[in-house]
Amino acid sequence: MNLEQALAKSRADFAGDGLARIRRFVRQPSISADGTGIREMAELLVREIEGLGGRARPIETAGHPVVYGEIDAGAATTLLVYGMYDVQPVEGEVGWLADPFSGDIIDYGDHGPCLVSRGIYNTKGPLAGFFNAVAAAQASGRLPVNLKFLVEGEEEMQSKHLKDVVRDHRELLAADYAYFPFYSEDPTGKPMVYLGVKGILFFELIARGGNRGGPVGRDIHGSNAVWFDNPAWSLVHAMSSMISRDEKHILIDGFYDEVVPPSAEDEGLLTELERTFDARTELETHDVVRFKYDLEGGDLLRKYLYQPTLNIDGLVSGHHGAGTKTVIPHEARAKLDIRMVPNMDPERTKRLVRDHLDRHGFGHVLMEVNDAYAWAKTPASNPAIGALLDGMRALGAAPEVWPHLAGSAPFYLFTKELGLPLAMGGLGHGGRPHSPNEYATVEGMQRLQDSVLHFLANLGGTQ
Amino acid sequence: MNLEQALAKSRADFAGDGLARIRRFVRQPSISADGTGIREMAELLVREIEGLGGRARPIETAGHPVVYGEIDAGAATTLLVYGMYDVQPVEGEVGWLADPFSGDIIDYGDHGPCLVSRGIYNTKGPLAGFFNAVAAAQASGRLPVNLKFLVEGEEEMQSKHLKDVVRDHRELLAADYAYFPFYSEDPTGKPMVYLGVKGILFFELIARGGNRGGPVGRDIHGSNAVWFDNPAWSLVHAMSSMISRDEKHILIDGFYDEVVPPSAEDEGLLTELERTFDARTELETHDVVRFKYDLEGGDLLRKYLYQPTLNIDGLVSGHHGAGTKTVIPHEARAKLDIRMVPNMDPERTKRLVRDHLDRHGFGHVLMEVNDAYAWAKTPASNPAIGALLDGMRALGAAPEVWPHLAGSAPFYLFTKELGLPLAMGGLGHGGRPHSPNEYATVEGMQRLQDSVLHFLANLGGTQ
Numbered sequence: 017m018n019l020e021q022a023l024a025k026s027r028a029d030f031a032g033d034g035l036a037r038i039r040r041f042v043r044q045p046s047i048s049a050d051g052t053g054i055r056e057m058a059e060l061l062v063r064e065i066e067g068l069g070g071r072a073r074p075i076e077t078a079g080h081p082v083v084y085g086e087i088d089a090g091a092a093t094t095l096l097v098y099g100m101y102d103v104q105p106v107e108g109e110v111g112w113l114a115d116p117f118s119g120d121i122i123d124y125g126d127h128g129p130c131l132v133s134r135g136i137y138n139t140k141g142p143l144a145g146f147f148n149a150v151a152a153a154q155a156s157g158r159l160p161v162n163l164k165f166l167v168e169g170e171e172e173m174q175s176k177h178l179k180d181v182v183r184d185h186r187e188l189l190a191a192d193y194a195y196f197p198f199y200s201e202d203p204t205g206k207p208m209v210y211l212g213v214k215g216i217l218f219f220e221l222i223a224r225g226g227n228r229g230g231p232v233g234r235d236i237h238g239s240n241a242v243w244f245d246n247p248a249w250s251l252v253h254a255m256s257s258m259i260s261r262d263e264k265h266i267l268i269d270g271f272y273d274e275v276v277p278p279s280a281e282d283e284g285l286l287t288e289l290e291r292t293f294d295a296r297t298e299l300e301t302h303d304v305v306r307f308k309y310d311l312e313g314g315d316l317l318r319k320y321l322y323q324p325t326l327n328i329d330g331l332v333s334g335h336h337g338a339g340t341k342t343v344i345p346h347e348a349r350a351k352l353d354i355r356m357v358p359n360m361d362p363e364r365t366k367r368l369v370r371d372h373l374d375r376h377g378f379g380h381v382l383m384e385v386n387d388a389y390a391w392a393k394t395p396a397s398n399p400a401i402g403a404l405l406d407g408m409r410a411l412g413a414a415p416e417v418w419p420h421l422a423g424s425a426p427f428y429l430f431t432k433e434l435g436l437p438l439a440m441g442g443l444g445h446g447g448r449p450h451s452p453n454e455y456a457t458v459e460g461m462q463r464l465q466d467s468v469l470h471f472l473a474n475l476g477g478t479q
Numbered sequence: 480m481n482l483e484q485a486l487a488k489s490r491a492d493f494a495g496d497g498l499a500r501i502r503r504f505v506r507q508p509s510i511s512a513d514g515t516g517i518r519e520m521a522e523l524l525v526r527e528i529e530g531l532g533g534r535a536r537p538i539e540t541a542g543h544p545v546v547y548g549e550i551d552a553g554a555a556t557t558l559l560v561y562g563m564y565d566v567q568p569v570e571g572e573v574g575w576l577a578d579p580f581s582g583d584i585i586d587y588g589d590h591g592p593c594l595v596s597r598g599i600y601n602t603k604g605p606l607a608g609f610f611n612a613v614a615a616a617q618a619s620g621r622l623p624v625n626l627k628f629l630v631e632g633e634e635e636m637q638s639k640h641l642k643d644v645v646r647d648h649r650e651l652l653a654a655d656y657a658y659f660p661f662y663s664e665d666p667t668g669k670p671m672v673y674l675g676v677k678g679i680l681f682f683e684l685i686a687r688g689g690n691r692g693g694p695v696g697r698d699i700h701g702s703n704a705v706w707f708d709n710p711a712w713s714l715v716h717a718m719s720s721m722i723s724r725d726e727k728h729i730l731i732d733g734f735y736d737e738v739v740p741p742s743a744e745d746e747g748l749l750t751e752l753e754r755t756f757d758a759r760t761e762l763e764t765h766d767v768v769r770f771k772y773d774l775e776g777g778d779l780l781r782k783y784l785y786q787p788t789l790n791i792d793g794l795v796s797g798h799h800g801a802g803t804k805t806v807i808p809h810e811a812r813a814k815l816d817i818r819m820v821p822n823m824d825p826e827r828t829k830r831l832v833r834d835h836l837d838r839h840g841f842g843h844v845l846m847e848v849n850d851a852y853a854w855a856k857t858p859a860s861n862p863a864i865g866a867l868l869d870g871m872r873a874l875g876a877a878p879e880v881w882p883h884l885a886g887s888a889p890f891y892l893f894t895k896e897l898g899l900p901l902a903m904g905g906l907g908h909g910g911r912p913h914s915p916n917e918y919a920t921v922e923g924m925q926r927l928q929d930s931v932l933h934f935l936a937n938l939g940g941t942q
Contacts, residue, residue: 174802214702216805218805225768227768232766232768234766236767238790239818239885240765242783242786242818243771243772243779243782244767246726246790246791251794252791255715255719256719261716302694302699303695304693304699304703305691305692306690308707316706328715329805330711330804330808331794332794332795333791334794335792336795339637340681342679342792345791351797353701355705386803422702422705424702
């Protein structure tokens with residue numbers, strides 16, 4: 017591949033074939049929640065990969081299929097591209113300025129000309145842009161890397177069956193690096209590059225009446241609280257035993273045992289981040305008055321990135337509507353999530369929570385785990401990260417590199433299960449995922465393709 | 480009044496004028512929740528009292544009117560009859576065997592012939608029965624007592640404005656005794672006579688994001704729990720600080736200070752009750768496996784009647800529907816009720832809860848009181864109680880006398896505000912309040928009238 021030619025080709029073709037491909041992707045609805053267009057979108061993806069000279073097929077799961085594909089370039093290096101072809105529903109969303117499946121370009125306020133459609137940002141737009149870059153690369157010589165694709169249709173459903181596919185196809189998915197393309201620039205044009213994600217344990221605690229006491233199967237009159245137990249008290253006591261009142265210390269034995277301090281590499285990144293980190297903007301962005309720590313700058317950043325958390329996402333029990341009604345609820349439920357930092361293990365953490373409940377007299381409180389996956393990190397020193405960052409910098413951008421995101425994604429499937437370094441992101445800007453007027457800027461969609469071409473060239477080495 | 484003549488007259492007229500009056504009451508809908516028929520029912524009541532030679536008028540409130548009436552018999556004794564003319568809605572109730580406002584009599588399973596209608600049990604049926612008894616008394620001489628009526632239209636709305644009316648009309652409501660008529664017999668024909676009720680403090684605890692920390696006005700992404708407070712944790716910690724884990728001890732300073740042991744009179748009643756009290760039936764009735772106390776018989780009964788409680792009626796916060804969604808909720812709410820036994824004071828108890836929250840670092844947790852009223856008791860030795868019980872016994876019934884109910888009602892307005900002994904109940908059987916096929920037995924409706932006539936005769940003395 018001649019990089020300069022490929023960049024020129026990508027730009028030249030954008031208004032024609034490039035935009036046409038992006039529109040094919042977003043005009044095909046693919047709503048995983050109710051299955052709308054999912055099968056059609058999977059078939060479209062297979063055709064797109066075949067159209068680039070590759071081979072592809074849907075891998076069936078107990079849910080929506082995962083599309084697997086490969087384009088062999090006879091190169092020394094193989095890149096596994098992770099993507100998602102499903103999107104959030106649009107039902108009930110008010111205020112769309114264009115039909116959400118139109119692929120229309122409008123002048124969208126301060127952002128200028130934007131393609132406004134469901135999935136253009138999250139993440140069929142960048143996936144189509146990656147394909148556009150591949151086409152431009154092929155038109156300018158040979159692809160610098162072999163490509164494999166693993167594109168799931170259940171990302172908006174907690175990637176329910178992706179782990180089955182990964183575990184059943186380890187050899188098929190053998191590669192040197194993994195990559196997840198998306199638009200990483202903030203509105204000012206600064207790309208944010210994250211080297212990983214935290215792990216998550218999302219679970220429910222459920223207290224019910226039963227052998228220990230309390231009403232079974234129905235709420236009963238509240239005056240009976242004088243001689244019967246109330247499951248809601250069990251839940252409240254179980255939860256309060258797990259964290260200090262100032263919410264800074266989790267009181268589960270062994271909870272912090274595996275937590276490691278920032279690596280030397282992370283410390284270097286933190287020193288960089290401290291220069292631009294703006295705590296006040298974080299408060300304003302989240303409509304919060306103060307942090308729970310009386311810390312600033314790097315000390316606060318360290319808490320943000322390296323402290324595990326135990327959070328209440330929701331509570332429900334008994335009569336919670338308007339007016340007065342006194343009952344002993346037969347059931348009380350709490351949804352909680354634990355964010356795990358390196359090197360916490362989900363299975364061990366789950367066991368610690370259960371042990372804590374049992375040891376503190378809450379053996380009757382049920383724990384149901386909805387989701388559990390580990391943190392994932394790729395060292396900044398990995399060639400894939402270098403290839404991504406160098407490409408951005410060559411295009412004049414100054415990426416801000418974060419040790420990891422405070423949020424979670426199942427990237428451990430790549431880093432831990434498959435042992436692959438994972439890079440994510442690219443130039444380009446978009447926003448409003450899961451909201452009306454999800455958008456990407458027209459100029460940004462082209463920059464994404466530019467940065468992908470640089471990334472591929474850097475990965476494959478000069479040819 | 481000649482009691483024998485009055486009893487005969489009441490029975491003779493029942494199938495004609497008696498049932499006609501009861502049907503007038505139940506055929507007129509009077510649903511306080513949405514106001515349906517409320518005004519018409521109040522006017523009907525005024526006419527009924529005037530029809531018995533009395534004077535009556537609606538007293539306007541900020542809500543539905545209270546009907547006040549009086550029938551002066553030139554007697555030495557005056558009885559204030561408390562009643563309610565409102566009923567629960569029927570909307571959404573499935574399985575009615577008759578139109579709920581028809582006054583139809585059907586053969587209702589084991590209960591035999593019953594009038595099945597909304598309000599026949601709770602409590603327009605017994606109120607109309609009381610009027611029938613008055614008519615029979617008047618036809619058989621002179622009423623043995625003067626009557627005053629205070630009939631509210633908001634009982635199903637926590638008697639919101641009754642206290643205003645009572646406080647504004649103390650002189651008008653002057654009397655010797657108060658009485659609340661209803662059908663007191665269980666299905667086996669045993670009348671349960673309660674000498675009082677517990678008090679209640681029904682309140683919400685609300686934790687919100689704000690100056691102390693946590694998101695304001697909207698839920699934010701759960702990954703931020705690492706550096707922002709979560710109002711749901713505040714609520715959980717505030718609640719758990721208020722009661723022991725075994726739910727037997729309330730940890731609010733001073734909470735038990737005013738609680739008094741059973742009086743000598745109550746001890747006598749308890750000795751009687753122990754003979755028939757059946758703990759196993761209480762468990763079965765409530766679908767509960769065990770009591771919170773390892774006690775039996777009288778010891779358990781003493782807990783039931785003389786322990787104050789702190790109960791969670793409901794909890795709600797954040798995402799509590801299906802699936803995974805991690806948020807920091809901006810608000811968490813709990814509904815709680817405290818049942819107050821003699822001699823606990825609602826205002827003092829409310830202050831103790833607030834003080835507890837403030838002293839334990841939960842000054843930011845709001846406490847909103849929805850309802851607060853004191854316990855109410857009338858001594859068994861009071862002539863009104865004797866008149867009621869003697870009347871029942873004269874009719875062959877063997878009433879079970881309870882020191883008070885574990886539930887609550889605003890009877891303190893009579894006992895404390897007006898200083899009146901209050902008797903409640905009468906013969907007759909009905910059931911299924913707030914449910915489809917609310918009923919009263921035809922034979923029981925007549926027994927109610929019999930017991931009212933005995934009660935009035937006993938109250939007024941032989942004439």
